[in-house]
Amino acid sequence: MPHTDLPPVLSVIIPAMNEQKTIAAVVREALRVHPSCEVIVVANGCRDRTAEAAESAGARVLRYEHPLGHDVGRSAGTQAARGQVMLYLDGDMPIGAGQLRPFVTAVIGGVDVALNRYRGPVRRRQTHPVVQAKHVLNTMLRRADLLGASLTAVPHALSRRAVDMLGAECLSVPPLALAKAVTAGLVVEAVHEVPVGRLNKRRAKVDGKDPLQEVVLADHIQAVKWYLSVTDPRGLRSDLGRERKRVRR
Known part of the structure; x- marks a missing residue:
């Protein structure tokens, strides 16, 4: 999208690390979500051509030589965004524009935090610990109606009001950002379901543990401690x- 002095309605923020195979498709779909749109790819610690592929597809790229760590790319992209609606995606997960528009439409219509209704595999005999943590946090926040909806899952969208109130840096700990949004009285709704569990890549375990799972659980503990x-x-x-x-x- 050519730069103009008029800010876009929508900013799409996409952290990416070594996602050259998928990033162009993610960017192209993002650009189709709204006619007034900028796409910001936060290329952090990439050792491939992710940045070049994103730029060729039409994105503005923020380059960081070293990895920023989980979710920090969202904060960096948000600080650079000019839109009134922020839509958050992952660089390894192409999702059609039609599946993304409900989140943007909800925010334009007055929702401050538009969540993915995806709850994870809740019908298993042993529920995943991250799914349990999401339900527990929402119940503690007196928003049991959200079930397992969470800012840890993309796609989700925020209003400019929510970003200004929470602060971009808060987004690097998604459960904490959700707790602060609910406590501040922002309008938080689970608006549309995208089954991202089918799209997520399998992660390698370290000493029998999923490192990302440990990070997400610790993030929920941080959110609970803040709320109390x-x-x-x-x-x-x-x-x-x-x-x-x-x-x-």
Whole structure:
């Protein structure tokens, strides 16, 4: 999209590291979402031609020589974005424009945080720990209606108001950003389901553990600790009149 003094309606932010095989398709679909659109690819720590492929497809590329770490690319891209709506994607996951528009439409219509309704594999006998963490956090925030919807899952979109209120740096810890958005009274809704579980690449385990799973669980713990720090040790829930201080040891 040619640069003009008039800011775009939509900014699409796409962190990418070594995604030269998929990034062009992701960018092309993103550019089709809205007629007034900029696409920002945050190429961090790439050792292939991700940046060049993104630029050829029509994106503005922010280059970082070293990896920024999980989710930090979203913060960097958001700081550079000029749009009134921010749509977040992953560089390894091409999603059709028709599946992306509901998130943008929701924000234009007044939603501040438009989440993917995808809940993960909840019908298994043993539920994935990350899925459990999402449900627990939403319940604690008194938004059990969101089920497993979360800012950890793309696609999702934010209003400019949400970004200004939360701060771009907050987006590097998605569960914390969600907790702050709900607590601040922003309009948070799960607006459309994109089954990203089928699109995610399988990740190699280290010593039998998924490193990203450990990061996401720790992010949820950080969000819970923050919420309890701004409410009370029980998250504003009743203690049902228990007077435990009367019990002597």
